[in-house]
Amino acid sequence: MTVAYNMRASRPTLSEPNEEWECKKDPFGSPTRTILTRRLQIDPFNHFDESHCNFLVRLWNTDDFIESCGKTPITTPEKARDFIWKRMMPKESNCGAAQGNLGFFVVSLFPSRDAPGNTVPVPVGIVSLIQGQPPDPHYTAPDVGFAILPEYSRKGYATEAVTALLGWARTEHCIQVVFGFCDPQNWRSRRVLEKVGMEARGVAQLQVFGGKKSDVYAIKGSHWDLSVYGITEKITKH
Numbered sequence: 001m002t003v004a005y006n007m008r009a010s011r012p013t014l015s016e017p018n019e020e021w022e023c024k025k026d027p028f029g030s031p032t033r034t035i036l037t038r039r040l041q042i043d044p045f046n047h048f049d050e051s052h053c054n055f056l057v058r059l060w061n062t063d064d065f066i067e068s069c070g071k072t073p074i075t076t077p078e079k080a081r082d083f084i085w086k087r088m089m090p091k092e093s094n095c096g097a098a099q100g101n102l103g104f105f106v107v108s109l110f111p112s113r114d115a116p117g118n119t120v121p122v123p124v125g126i127v128s129l130i131q132g133q134p135p136d137p138h139y140t141a142p143d144v145g146f147a148i149l150p151e152y153s154r155k156g157y158a159t160e161a162v163t164a165l166l167g168w169a170r171t172e173h174c175i176q177v178v179f180g181f182c183d184p185q186n187w188r189s190r191r192v193l194e195k196v197g198m199e200a201r202g203v204a205q206l207q208v209f210g211g212k213k214s215d216v217y218a219i220k221g222s223h224w225d226l227s228v229y230g231i232t233e234k235i236t237k238h
Protein backbone atom coordinates (compact mmCIF):
# COMPACT_ATOMS: atom_id res chain seq x y z
CA MET A 1 0.00 0.00 0.00
CA THR A 2 1.17 3.53 -0.80
CA VAL A 3 1.33 4.64 2.81
CA ALA A 4 3.60 1.75 3.72
CA TYR A 5 5.99 2.49 0.86
CA ASN A 6 6.10 6.15 1.81
CA MET A 7 6.88 5.25 5.41
CA ARG A 8 9.58 2.81 4.43
CA ALA A 9 11.19 5.30 2.10
CA SER A 10 11.40 7.96 4.77
CA ARG A 11 12.27 5.67 7.69
CA PRO A 12 14.54 2.90 6.40
CA THR A 13 15.57 1.78 9.89
CA LEU A 14 12.04 0.91 10.97
CA SER A 15 10.51 -2.52 10.71
CA GLU A 16 7.45 -3.52 8.75
CA PRO A 17 4.80 -0.81 9.13
CA ASN A 18 1.10 -1.55 9.15
CA GLU A 19 -1.33 0.56 7.17
CA GLU A 20 -1.85 3.51 9.48
CA TRP A 21 0.70 3.51 12.26
CA GLU A 22 3.62 1.64 13.73
CA CYS A 23 5.57 1.65 16.98
CA LYS A 24 9.03 3.18 16.84
CA LYS A 25 11.59 0.54 17.76
CA ASP A 26 14.49 0.98 20.20
CA PRO A 27 18.07 0.06 19.12
CA PHE A 28 17.37 -3.55 20.19
CA GLY A 29 14.27 -3.80 18.02
CA SER A 30 11.73 -3.62 20.84
CA PRO A 31 8.69 -1.38 20.39
CA THR A 32 8.73 1.91 22.28
CA ARG A 33 5.74 4.05 23.32
CA THR A 34 6.36 6.37 20.36
CA ILE A 35 3.84 5.91 17.55
CA LEU A 36 4.62 6.84 13.94
CA THR A 37 2.10 7.60 11.22
CA ARG A 38 2.47 8.74 7.63
CA ARG A 39 3.05 12.37 8.68
CA LEU A 40 3.31 12.34 12.46
CA GLN A 41 5.40 11.26 15.40
CA ILE A 42 3.42 10.75 18.62
CA ASP A 43 5.57 10.75 21.78
CA PRO A 44 4.53 10.25 25.41
CA PHE A 45 4.75 13.49 27.38
CA ASN A 46 7.93 13.69 29.44
CA HIS A 47 8.26 16.27 32.23
CA PHE A 48 12.05 16.26 31.83
CA ASP A 49 11.71 17.46 28.24
CA GLU A 50 11.73 21.26 28.22
CA SER A 51 10.22 21.39 24.74
CA HIS A 52 7.21 19.41 26.00
CA CYS A 53 6.69 21.84 28.89
CA ASN A 54 6.96 24.88 26.61
CA PHE A 55 4.65 23.33 24.03
CA LEU A 56 1.94 22.56 26.58
CA VAL A 57 1.97 26.20 27.70
CA ARG A 58 1.78 27.39 24.09
CA LEU A 59 -1.07 25.08 23.02
CA TRP A 60 -3.26 25.49 26.08
CA ASN A 61 -3.01 29.27 25.93
CA THR A 62 -4.11 29.84 22.35
CA ASP A 63 -7.40 31.73 22.01
CA ASP A 64 -8.75 28.78 20.03
CA PHE A 65 -8.05 26.27 22.80
CA ILE A 66 -9.36 28.56 25.56
CA GLU A 67 -12.58 29.21 23.61
CA SER A 68 -13.14 25.48 23.05
CA CYS A 69 -11.90 23.91 26.29
CA GLY A 70 -11.56 26.75 28.79
CA LYS A 71 -8.65 28.43 30.52
CA THR A 72 -6.27 26.18 32.43
CA PRO A 73 -3.84 27.19 35.20
CA ILE A 74 -0.92 25.99 33.03
CA THR A 75 0.65 29.34 32.16
CA THR A 76 4.38 28.73 32.74
CA PRO A 77 6.83 25.93 31.86
CA GLU A 78 7.28 25.25 35.60
CA LYS A 79 3.55 24.70 36.08
CA ALA A 80 3.52 22.57 32.93
CA ARG A 81 6.36 20.39 34.24
CA ASP A 82 4.52 19.74 37.48
CA PHE A 83 1.24 19.03 35.66
CA ILE A 84 2.88 16.68 33.15
CA TRP A 85 4.51 14.70 35.97
CA LYS A 86 1.40 14.50 38.15
CA ARG A 87 -1.39 14.22 35.59
CA MET A 88 -0.18 13.39 32.10
CA MET A 89 2.18 10.46 32.59
CA PRO A 90 0.62 7.12 33.59
CA LYS A 91 2.20 5.74 36.76
CA GLU A 92 3.03 2.07 37.34
CA SER A 93 0.81 2.11 40.41
CA ASN A 94 -2.18 3.17 38.29
CA CYS A 95 -2.04 0.22 35.94
CA GLY A 96 -4.23 -2.18 37.88
CA ALA A 97 -6.89 0.40 38.65
CA ALA A 98 -7.22 1.91 35.20
CA GLN A 99 -5.56 0.00 32.42
CA GLY A 100 -7.00 2.38 29.85
CA ASN A 101 -4.99 5.23 31.30
CA LEU A 102 -2.30 5.46 28.62
CA GLY A 103 -1.58 9.12 29.24
CA PHE A 104 -0.97 12.20 27.11
CA PHE A 105 1.16 12.38 23.96
CA VAL A 106 2.80 15.18 21.99
CA VAL A 107 1.89 15.07 18.30
CA SER A 108 4.69 16.34 16.05
CA LEU A 109 5.20 16.68 12.34
CA PHE A 110 7.68 14.09 11.26
CA PRO A 111 10.91 15.88 10.24
CA SER A 112 11.14 17.00 6.62
CA ARG A 113 7.68 15.82 5.65
CA ASP A 114 5.06 18.56 6.04
CA ALA A 115 7.73 20.80 7.57
CA PRO A 116 10.50 21.03 4.98
CA GLY A 117 13.80 22.23 6.35
CA ASN A 118 13.16 20.86 9.82
CA THR A 119 15.33 18.07 11.09
CA VAL A 120 13.57 17.58 14.41
CA PRO A 121 9.89 16.83 15.04
CA VAL A 122 7.76 20.00 15.16
CA PRO A 123 5.11 19.79 17.91
CA VAL A 124 1.63 20.65 16.62
CA GLY A 125 -0.78 19.06 19.07
CA ILE A 126 -1.73 16.66 21.83
CA VAL A 127 -3.68 13.42 21.99
CA SER A 128 -4.61 11.48 25.11
CA LEU A 129 -6.29 8.35 26.32
CA ILE A 130 -7.35 8.82 29.92
CA GLN A 131 -9.43 6.81 32.34
CA GLY A 132 -10.50 8.28 35.65
CA GLN A 133 -9.95 6.37 38.85
CA PRO A 134 -11.69 6.10 42.18
CA PRO A 135 -12.31 8.04 44.34
CA ASP A 136 -12.90 10.46 41.41
CA PRO A 137 -15.89 9.91 39.12
CA HIS A 138 -14.85 7.34 36.53
CA TYR A 139 -16.02 4.91 33.88
CA THR A 140 -14.60 1.50 33.03
CA ALA A 141 -13.27 2.57 29.63
CA PRO A 142 -11.02 5.49 28.72
CA ASP A 143 -11.88 8.56 26.67
CA VAL A 144 -9.82 10.11 23.93
CA GLY A 145 -8.76 13.76 23.91
CA PHE A 146 -7.08 15.92 21.27
CA ALA A 147 -6.02 19.45 20.40
CA ILE A 148 -4.06 20.91 17.48
CA LEU A 149 -2.49 24.38 17.18
CA PRO A 150 -4.82 26.62 15.16
CA GLU A 151 -2.18 27.28 12.48
CA TYR A 152 -1.96 23.54 11.79
CA SER A 153 -5.67 22.75 11.91
CA ARG A 154 -7.87 21.45 9.06
CA LYS A 155 -5.04 19.33 7.67
CA GLY A 156 -6.32 16.07 9.12
CA TYR A 157 -3.66 15.89 11.84
CA ALA A 158 -6.12 15.30 14.72
CA THR A 159 -7.82 12.53 12.75
CA GLU A 160 -4.50 10.91 11.84
CA ALA A 161 -3.16 11.06 15.40
CA VAL A 162 -6.34 9.80 17.07
CA THR A 163 -6.70 6.96 14.55
CA ALA A 164 -3.17 5.85 15.36
CA LEU A 165 -3.66 6.17 19.12
CA LEU A 166 -6.82 4.07 19.01
CA GLY A 167 -5.13 1.46 16.82
CA TRP A 168 -2.16 1.29 19.20
CA ALA A 169 -4.44 1.07 22.24
CA ARG A 170 -6.39 -1.78 20.64
CA THR A 171 -3.40 -3.74 19.34
CA GLU A 172 -0.80 -3.19 22.03
CA HIS A 173 -3.01 -2.70 25.09
CA CYS A 174 -6.17 -4.70 24.24
CA ILE A 175 -8.36 -1.63 24.77
CA GLN A 176 -11.53 -2.30 22.79
CA VAL A 177 -13.91 0.31 24.17
CA VAL A 178 -13.11 4.03 24.03
CA PHE A 179 -15.35 7.05 24.53
CA GLY A 180 -15.14 10.54 23.12
CA PHE A 181 -16.67 13.44 25.04
CA CYS A 182 -17.00 16.98 23.75
CA ASP A 183 -19.06 20.12 24.00
CA PRO A 184 -22.19 19.69 21.83
CA GLN A 185 -21.27 22.95 20.04
CA ASN A 186 -17.75 21.78 19.20
CA TRP A 187 -18.45 20.82 15.60
CA ARG A 188 -14.79 20.25 14.66
CA SER A 189 -14.30 17.88 17.53
CA ARG A 190 -17.50 15.99 16.73
CA ARG A 191 -16.34 15.65 13.13
CA VAL A 192 -12.97 14.23 14.25
CA LEU A 193 -14.72 11.69 16.50
CA GLU A 194 -16.93 10.59 13.60
CA LYS A 195 -13.97 10.32 11.23
CA VAL A 196 -12.05 8.01 13.61
CA GLY A 197 -14.93 5.54 13.82
CA MET A 198 -16.98 6.68 16.78
CA GLU A 199 -20.74 6.94 16.89
CA ALA A 200 -22.80 9.61 18.62
CA ARG A 201 -24.93 8.17 21.42
CA GLY A 202 -26.50 11.44 22.62
CA VAL A 203 -26.00 14.12 25.22
CA ALA A 204 -25.51 13.66 28.96
CA GLN A 205 -24.57 15.64 32.04
CA LEU A 206 -21.44 13.70 32.85
CA GLN A 207 -20.14 13.35 36.40
CA VAL A 208 -16.56 13.32 35.15
CA PHE A 209 -17.09 16.92 34.00
CA GLY A 210 -18.90 18.00 37.12
CA GLY A 211 -22.35 17.54 35.52
CA LYS A 212 -21.56 19.67 32.46
CA LYS A 213 -23.57 18.79 29.35
CA SER A 214 -21.46 16.79 26.91
CA ASP A 215 -21.84 14.88 23.69
CA VAL A 216 -21.16 11.19 24.24
CA TYR A 217 -19.44 9.18 21.52
CA ALA A 218 -18.49 5.51 21.75
CA ILE A 219 -16.33 3.48 19.45
CA LYS A 220 -18.35 1.43 16.97
CA GLY A 221 -19.06 -2.04 18.35
CA SER A 222 -19.47 -0.84 21.95
CA HIS A 223 -22.47 -2.19 23.88
CA TRP A 224 -25.69 -0.31 23.09
CA ASP A 225 -26.19 0.25 26.83
CA LEU A 226 -23.28 2.40 28.04
CA SER A 227 -24.20 1.79 31.69
CA VAL A 228 -22.29 -1.50 31.37
CA TYR A 229 -19.19 0.72 31.26
CA GLY A 230 -20.32 2.81 34.20
CA ILE A 231 -21.98 5.65 32.27
CA THR A 232 -25.15 5.62 34.31
CA GLU A 233 -26.04 9.26 33.58
CA LYS A 234 -29.19 9.70 31.50
CA ILE A 235 -28.30 10.00 27.80
CA THR A 236 -30.76 11.86 25.62
CA LYS A 237 -30.81 12.02 21.86
CA HIS A 238 -30.00 15.35 20.15
Ligand SMILES: CC(C)(COP(=O)(O)OP(=O)(O)OC[C@H]1O[C@@H](n2cnc3c(N)ncnc32)[C@H](O)[C@@H]1OP(=O)(O)O)[C@@H](O)C(=O)NCCC(=O)NCCS
Binding pocket: 064, 065, 068, 069, 145, 146, 147, 148, 149, 152, 153, 154, 155, 156, 157, 158, 159, 160, 181, 182, 183, 186, 187, 188, 189, 191, 192
Ligand atom coordinates in the same frame (compact mmCIF):
# COMPACT_ATOMS: atom_id res chain seq x y z
C1 LIG B 1 -10.79 19.99 17.23
C2 LIG B 1 -9.38 20.01 16.67
C3 LIG B 1 -8.50 19.08 17.49
C4 LIG B 1 -9.41 19.54 15.22
O1 LIG B 1 -8.07 19.41 14.75
P1 LIG B 1 -7.76 19.27 13.18
O2 LIG B 1 -6.38 18.77 13.03
O3 LIG B 1 -8.13 20.53 12.52
O4 LIG B 1 -8.82 18.14 12.78
P2 LIG B 1 -8.94 17.41 11.35
O5 LIG B 1 -8.30 18.26 10.31
O6 LIG B 1 -8.45 16.02 11.53
O7 LIG B 1 -10.51 17.35 11.14
C5 LIG B 1 -11.32 18.49 11.40
C6 LIG B 1 -12.67 18.29 10.75
O8 LIG B 1 -13.58 19.28 11.25
C7 LIG B 1 -14.09 20.01 10.15
N1 LIG B 1 -14.37 21.36 10.62
C8 LIG B 1 -13.49 22.35 10.84
N2 LIG B 1 -14.16 23.44 11.28
C9 LIG B 1 -15.47 23.09 11.35
C10 LIG B 1 -16.66 23.76 11.74
N3 LIG B 1 -16.64 25.02 12.16
N4 LIG B 1 -17.85 23.09 11.68
C11 LIG B 1 -17.90 21.81 11.27
N5 LIG B 1 -16.78 21.11 10.88
C12 LIG B 1 -15.61 21.75 10.93
C13 LIG B 1 -13.03 19.95 9.09
O9 LIG B 1 -13.53 20.27 7.83
C14 LIG B 1 -12.61 18.48 9.23
O10 LIG B 1 -13.57 17.59 8.67
P3 LIG B 1 -13.43 17.05 7.14
O11 LIG B 1 -12.13 16.28 7.06
O12 LIG B 1 -14.62 16.19 6.95
O13 LIG B 1 -13.40 18.25 6.24
C15 LIG B 1 -8.76 21.44 16.72
O14 LIG B 1 -9.60 22.31 16.00
C16 LIG B 1 -8.58 21.97 18.13
O15 LIG B 1 -7.55 21.75 18.75
N6 LIG B 1 -9.58 22.69 18.68
C17 LIG B 1 -9.44 23.25 20.03
C18 LIG B 1 -9.36 22.17 21.11
C19 LIG B 1 -10.54 21.22 21.08
O16 LIG B 1 -11.68 21.60 20.82
N7 LIG B 1 -10.26 19.94 21.37
C20 LIG B 1 -11.27 18.91 21.44
C21 LIG B 1 -11.79 18.83 22.83
S1 LIG B 1 -12.93 17.47 22.98
